[in-house]
Amino acid sequence: MARELWEGNQAIAEAAIRVGLEAYFGYPITPQNEILEWMSKRLPELGRAFVQAEAELGAINMVYGAACTGARVMTSSSSPGISLMMEGLSYIAGTEVPMVLVNVMRGGPGLGNIAPSQADYNQICKGGGHGDYHPIVLAPASIQEAVDLMPVAFDLAEKYLNICCILIDGSIGQMMEPVELPEMRPVVRKDYPWAVNGAKGRPRRILTSIYLDPPEEEKTNLRLLKRWREAQEKEIRYKEYFIEDAEFVVIGFGTAGRVALSAVRAARAQGIKVGLFRPITVAPFPYKRLAELARQASAFLVVEMNAGQMLEDVRLAVNGSIPIEFYGRLGGVVPFPDEILSEIQRVAKAKLRADSDPIADWMKRMEMIAR
Amino acid sequence: MATLMVPENLVYERPHSFTDAPTHYCPGCTHGVAHRLIAEVLEEMNLTERTIGVAPVGCAVFAYNYFDTDFVEAAHGRAPAMATGIKRCLPDHIVFTYQGDGDLASIGMGEIVHAAARGENITVIFINNANYGMTGGQMAPTTLPGMKTTSSPDGRDVETQGYPIRMAEMLATLDGAGYVVRRSLHDPANIRKAKKAIRTAFEVQERKLGFSMVELLSTCPSNWNLTPVESLKWLEEHMLPFYPLGDYKVAPAVAAAKI
Ligand SMILES: Cc1ncc(C[n+]2csc(CCOP(=O)(O)OP(=O)(O)O)c2C)c(N)n1
Ligand code: SF4
Numbered sequence: 317m318a319r320e321l322w323e324g325n326q327a328i329a330e331a332a333i334r335v336g337l338e339a340y341f342g343y344p345i346t347p348q349n350e351i352l353e354w355m356s357k358r359l360p361e362l363g364r365a366f367v368q369a370e371a372e373l374g375a376i377n378m379v380y381g382a383a384c385t386g387a388r389v390m391t392s393s394s395s396p397g398i399s400l401m402m403e404g405l406s407y408i409a410g411t412e413v414p415m416v417l418v419n420v421m422r423g424g425p426g427l428g429n430i431a432p433s434q435a436d437y438n439q440i441c442k443g444g445g446h447g448d449y450h451p452i453v454l455a456p457a458s459i460q461e462a463v464d465l466m467p468v469a470f471d472l473a474e475k476y477l478n479i480c481c482i483l484i485d486g487s488i489g490q491m492m493e494p495v496e497l498p499e500m501r502p503v504v505r506k507d508y509p510w511a512v513n514g515a516k517g518r519p520r521r522i523l524t525s526i527y528l529d530p531p532e533e534e535k536t537n538l539r540l541l542k543r544w545r546e547a548q549e550k551e552i553r554y555k556e557y558f559i560e561d562a563e564f565v566v567i568g569f570g571t572a573g574r575v576a577l578s579a580v581r582a583a584r585a586q587g588i589k590v591g592l593f594r595p596i597t598v599a600p601f602p603y604k605r606l607a608e609l610a611r612q613a614s615a616f617l618v619v620e621m622n623a624g625q626m627l628e629d630v631r632l633a634v635n636g637s638i639p640i641e642f643y644g645r646l647g648g649v650v651p652f653p654d655e656i657l658s659e660i661q662r663v664a665k666a667k668l669r670a671d672s673d674p675i676a677d678w679m680k681r682m683e684m685i686a687r
Numbered sequence: 688m689a690t691l692m693v694p695e696n697l698v699y700e701r702p703h704s705f706t707d708a709p710t711h712y713c714p715g716c717t718h719g720v721a722h723r724l725i726a727e728v729l730e731e732m733n734l735t736e737r738t739i740g741v742a743p744v745g746c747a748v749f750a751y752n753y754f755d756t757d758f759v760e761a762a763h764g765r766a767p768a769m770a771t772g773i774k775r776c777l778p779d780h781i782v783f784t785y786q787g788d789g790d791l792a793s794i795g796m797g798e799i800v801h802a803a804a805r806g807e808n809i810t811v812i813f814i815n816n817a818n819y820g821m822t823g824g825q826m827a828p829t830t831l832p833g834m835k836t837t838s839s840p841d842g843r844d845v846e847t848q849g850y851p852i853r854m855a856e857m858l859a860t861l862d863g864a865g866y867v868v869r870r871s872l873h874d875p876a877n878i879r880k881a882k883k884a885i886r887t888a889f890e891v892q893e894r895k896l897g898f899s900m901v902e903l904l905s906t907c908p909s910n911w912n913l914t915p916v917e918s919l920k921w922l923e924e925h926m927l928p929f930y931p932l933g934d935y936k937v938a939p940a941v942a943a944a945k946i
Contacts (some may be wrong), residue, residue: 365775370801377765381772384759512757516736522751524760
C-alpha cells in the first residue's frame with residue numbers, strides 16, 4: 317500500500333479497524349480525541365460497534381463486556397482517563413480476557429496539561445489497578461511503528477489473554493507523518509473456548525474475576541504469572557542503533573527515544589562512540605539484553621519525559637555493574653535533541669561512578685535549567 | 688408416594704433454566720423468588736441458550752451459579768456498561784443485568800442512567816431491599832427516611848443523609864427507556880404480577896424496543912432483623928407507601944406491541 321500523510325491518532329484508529337477491530341468504547345480526552353472521533357465515523361459505517369460512554373469508567377466496562385464475547389475490542393484514553401479505567405483493567409486482567417488499550421500520555425499528576433509526557437510509565441507497566449497482574453505494554457516511537465504494532469497488540473492480547481497497551485504520548489498522537497497502513501482484513505470472530513455467546517449445544521460458560529477461596533485465587537494468580545513469564549521469555553522487542561562499537565549507550569522509549577536518536581546521530585557525527593537502545597516492549601522489559609549491553613558499554617544514559625521511571629528498570633537490569641546517568645524533562649516538556657546531545661557530550665568526558673545517584677545529579681543540573 | 692411422581696401430578700418443578708446448585712441466600716430472602724421468576728420467564732420464552740446474564744456485586748454476586756445460561760460477573764455498579772459491551776457485540780442475544788440498590792442506585796448510578804438514556808436494548812432486574820445486604824446492612828440510597836441501618840444507627844436523617852431515590856420514576860423520564868415498572872415480591876398475587884412484568888421486559892428486549900427495567904421491592908430479613916414473615920409485612924407497610932407500584936414508562940411502541 318502507498319504511503320500517505322496521516323495524523324497519529326487517526327492512523328492508529330484506522331489500523332485497528334483494518335486488522336479486525338469489532339468494537340470501540342471511549343470517552344473524549346485530549347490528546348486522543350481523534351481516535352474516538354475516527355471510530356465514531358468509521359465503525360458505524362462498517363456495521364461495527366461504537367459507543368461514546370458516559371465516562372471512562374463506563375467505557376472500560378463496556379470493553380470488558382465486549383471482550384467477554386470474544387470480539388476484538390479496544391479503547392483509548394489519556395492520563396486522567398486511564399486512571400479512571402484502572403478498576404476495569406484490573407477486572408479484565410483477573411477475568412483473563414483480551415483487549416487493547418491505546419494510552420496517550422499527557423502531563424500530570426492531576427489534571428496536568430495536554431502536552432506530551434511519559435509520566436504514566438509506572439502506572440501502566442506495573443499494573444495500575446489492584447491485584448497481581450501485568451499488562452503487556454508496547455511503546456512505539458513513530459506513527460508507522462504504532463500502526464505496525466496494532467495487529468501485534470491484538471495478537472499478544474489474544475495469545476496471553478491479557479491487556480495489551482500501546483503506550484504513546486500526545487506528540488505521536490497528534491503529529492502527521494507519511495505512513496503505510498495495513499490492508500483491510502475481514503472481521504473474524506474467533507471461536508474461543510471461553511467466550512460467552514449463548515450456551516447453545518454446549519455447557520454454559522461463566523466469566524468472572526471472583527475466587528472467594530484463596531487457594532483458587534492463588535491458582536489464578538499463578539496462571540497469570542505463568543503467562544506473564546512466557547511473554548517475558550518470548551515477546552521482548554527493542555531497537556538498537558549504532559550499538560556495535562558503542563562505548564556507552566543512551567536508553568529511551570517512545571518520543572524520548574526518538575529525540576535521543578537525533579542526538580546520537582549528531583554525536584556520532586562528532587566522533588563520539590555512542591549507541592541508542594530503544595525498548596519497544598517496556599513491559600515485559602528487556603532486562604536480559606540490557607544486562608548484556610552493560611558488559612559491553614562503560615555507561616548508560618537514560619532519557620525520559622518523566623522523573624526516572626524506566627530508569628528503575630534499567631538499574632535493575634544493570635545491577636550496579638556500570639554507571640547510569642539520567643536526563644529527564646517533566647510535566648509535558650519534551651527535550652530538544654540539543655539538550656540530549658550536551659548530556660551525551662558530558663557523559664563522554666565525565667568520570668562516572670557506578671555508585672552515584674543519577675537522580676540527585678540530574679536534579680542539580682535541572683535546577684540550572686529551571687532557573 | 689409413587690403416584691405423586693407421575694408428571695400429570697406435578698405442580699411444582701425447578702425451572703430448567705436453573706442449575707441444580709442450592710442458593711446461598713439467607714432463608715426467606717426474596718432474592719431467591721426473583722431468581723425463580725427470571726428462570727421461569729427464560730424457559731417459557733425459550734431464551735436459555737441465547738441469554739447472557741450480568742451478575743452484580745452484592746448478595747447476588749453468585750447469581751451465575753444458579754442460571755443455566757452464560758454469565759459474567761461485573762464490577763460493583765458497572766453491570767449496565769458491561770451488558771452494553773456484550774449486547775453491542777451480540778445484538779441478537781438476550782442480555783440482562785441483575786442488580787441490588789447499592790449497586791444500581793449508588794455506585795452504578797452513572798452506568799444505569801446512561802444505559803437507559805441510550806435506549807440500550809438490555810433488561811435490568813433491580814432488587815430494591817432498602818439496604819446494602821452483602822456488606823452487612825448499611826444505608827443504601829433507597830433506605831427509607833428514619834430507617835435504622837448499620838450506618839444510620841439512629842435512623843436515616845434526611846437532613847444529613849439525604850433522601851431516598853426512586854429509580855423507576857427517575858429512569859422513566861428518559862426517552863431511551865422502553866419499559867420501566869415497579870413490582871413487589873411480598874405476596875403471591877404481587878409475585879405473579881412481578882413475573883408478568885419480567886416477561887414483558889424480556890419481550891421488549893426481544894423486539895428491540897429499548898431499555899427495560901423491572902424494579903422489585905424485596906426483603907432482607909437478616910439485616911432488617913426481622914423474621915421472613917415479618918419482613919414481608921414490613922415491606923408492605925413501609926416500602927409500598929414510599930415506593931408505589933406501577934408502570935412508570937410504557938413507551939408507545941411497547942404499548943402498541945401489546946405484549
Ligand atoms: C468498588 C467497590 N466498593 C465497595 C464494594 C463492597 N460492596 C460489596 S457488595 C456492596 C453493597 C451491595 O448492596 P446492594 O447493591 O444493595 O445489594 P444487596 O447485597 O442488598 O443485594 C458493597 C458496598 C465493592 N465490592 N466494590
Ligand atoms: S443479606 Fe439480606 S439480601 Fe442478602 S441474602 Fe441475606 S437476606 Fe437476602
